[in-house]
Amino acid sequence: MAKRPVRAVTGAHYGLRDWLAQRVTAAVMAIYALMLTGVLLVSPPQDYASFKTLFDNQWMRIASFLFLLSLFWHAWVGMRNILMDYVHAAGIRLTLEILVILSLLSYAIWSVEILWIGEG
Amino acid sequence: MPEKRPRYLDLLKIRQPLPAVISILHRISGALLFFPGIPLVLCSLDMALGSSEGYTRIQSFVNNPVAKLGLILALWFFVHHLCAGIRYLGLDLHYGAKLEQARLSSKVVVGAGIVLTLLAGAVIW
Secondary structure: OOOOOOOOOOOOOOHHHHHHHHHHHHHHHHHHHHHHHHHHOOOOOOOOHHHHHHOOHHHOOOOOHHHHHHHHHHHHHHHHHHHHHHOOOHHHHHHHHHHHHHHHHHHHHHHHHHHHHOOO | OOOHHHHHOOOOOOOOOOOHHHHHHHHHHHHHHHHHHHHHHHHHHHHHHHOHHHHHHHHHHOOOOHHHHHHHHHHHHHHHHHHOOOOOHHHHOOOOOOOOHHHHHHHHHHHHHHHHHHHHHHHHH
């Protein structure tokens, strides 16, 4: 009996990475949400000046930026999964995926502007 | 005349178990948090940090009762997504994978989502 060549069953190889990214980014966002809730409960900003002071803190900016980047990455994995499940026409799915990627990249640039550049 | 047997699976006629309801709500809330959630959050943050006029505008907008109800609905989407997500992290680690535990934890997720939303709603109202 002739031996068949052994063929390894593999996927596209982004499965595990995305699965892990989905969970790590979720944990980052959950920690930030808890911290922000705590800050807002302990000292709720009373006016524009105190709200602005809260975000003048460099650590607050970095934490918020990490939260937002995690959010965008998390949203990409989630939206791609949803599109893969419900949109079966490859052309439409690709178009929607590109729209999601472009919007998330623009949000990332917008976040930098909001947190570090936007002054008045 | 005897009732005809269904010839296809009508999702609207099947009574889904609670874990399935939680799961689809996780998807729906996730999609809505992506859009319009993310752009609305960024836009509000941009306005509220940009100038004191912007801050006042956001504040007066949120003081509108209809906007407040919308905000509480959005909070529910967020809190449900968070609680259901924590449940999935537990399931990944094989906590509560048995049927009875999975049903119980799905009830806890629904309850926690509603209770936390009501608490947050009471704070912002």
